Amino acid sequence: MKCTILGSVDNAPAALLTLAKQFQLDFSPEKALPFQLIWQDNALKLLQTEIEKQGPIWVDFSSPQSEYRRLQVSIKKEAIAKAVGLKAGKRPRVLDATAGLGRDAFVLAALGCEVELVERHPVVASLLHDGLRRALIEASVNDVASRMTLVHQASLDYLTQVANLEHDLKPQVVYLDPMYPHPENKKKAAAVKKEMRSFQHLVGADTDADHLLDAALAAAQERVVVKRPDYAGVLDGKKPSHVISAKKNRFDVYVKAKAN
Ligand SMILES: C[S@@+](CC[C@H](N)C(=O)[O-])C[C@H]1O[C@@H](n2cnc3c(N)ncnc32)[C@H](O)[C@@H]1O
Known part of the structure; x- marks a missing residue:
């Protein structure tokens, strides 16, 4: 879906011009688009104009919620940590092939993992890049952010490149969290957070999700972890070795x- 930066190149700050160039985002004075990027308080933010009372979506790894998350994370409490195989003295290198807004990657990096984040959508990648830029100069989170590296590319291509690397250079774990369509069931649909729904409208369905599993298995040294909503089937019809709920x-x- 179309999404441009509200305003004009002529009065844009240098940081925004750099982002626009890097992620090939256009400027437009048009206010009626369903999705718009704005520059506010030195940060790139996404507005979904059609959803009432929805605040901007942006990546802020030093927000009170992220701060709380960072201070609360522990290997024992986080199901994702168990799934990825974190143990005392073991912090696998993780390739997050569906990075989104980087929340899962942030948890893994807060627990000490080096995480490579791959995101193909230019708007999502630009929000993430901008969030990492700010986090790297924010004392409370810069060590976590320094373990997170963004790659703006389609994962099928990237995973194929990684699969050809020497064994020791491959990530121990590939992590997948593809978009899953809204459930038909109303109660379950209501449970899909508003922000997630607007995100789905922007990026669309991940129609190649099933293909990612084989590519991920070829790229990982040890394991592939797939996050699924509780109502969704397994990816590519393949039975996992085990499931962490x-x-x-x-x-x-x-x-x-x-x-x-
Ligand atoms: C459900 S979101 C991931 C949310 C993320 N786990 C988080 O914690 O913020 C899925 C994201 O993966 C991206 N994506 C899906 N398939 C991809 C692919 N083949 N290559 C790169 N990015 C992909 C989508 O653009 C979307 O931003």
Whole structure:
């Protein structure tokens, strides 16, 4: 769906011009578009004009919520940590092939993992890039942000490149959290957060999600973890090695057989 930066190139700040160039985002004075990017308080923010009372969506790794999350995370409490295989003394390198706004990656990086975040959508990638830029100069989160690296590319291509690397250079874990269509069931649909729904309208369905699993398995040294809503089937019809259940999601874990 079309999304431009509200305003004009002529009075845009340098940081915004850099972002626009890097992610090939256009400027437009048009206010009636359903999605618009704005520059506010030194940050890039996304507005969805059609949803009433919805505040801007942006990436802020030093917000009170992120701060709370960062201080509360522990290997024992986080289902994602168990799924990814974190243990005392073990912090796998993770390739998050569906980075989105980087929330899951932030949890893993807060727990000490190096995380490569791959995102193909230019608007989402620009929001994430801008959030990381601010986090890197914010004392409370700069060590976490320094473990997060963004790659703006389609994951199928990127995973294919990674699969050709020497074994030791591959990530131990590939993490997938593709968009899942809204459930038909009304109660479940209501439970899909408003922000997530607007995000789905912007990026659309991930129609290649099933193909990501084989590519991820070829790229990972040890395992692939797929986050799914509790009502969704397994990716690509493939049965996982085991499943870790969380409140509204589950993590399907595909453990690779060890090479002899
Ligand atoms: C459900 S969101 C991920 C949310 C993320 N786990 C988080 O914690 O913020 C899915 C994201 O993956 C991206 N995506 C889906 N398929 C992709 C692909 N093949 N390559 C790169 N990005 C992809 C979508 O653009 C979307 O931003």
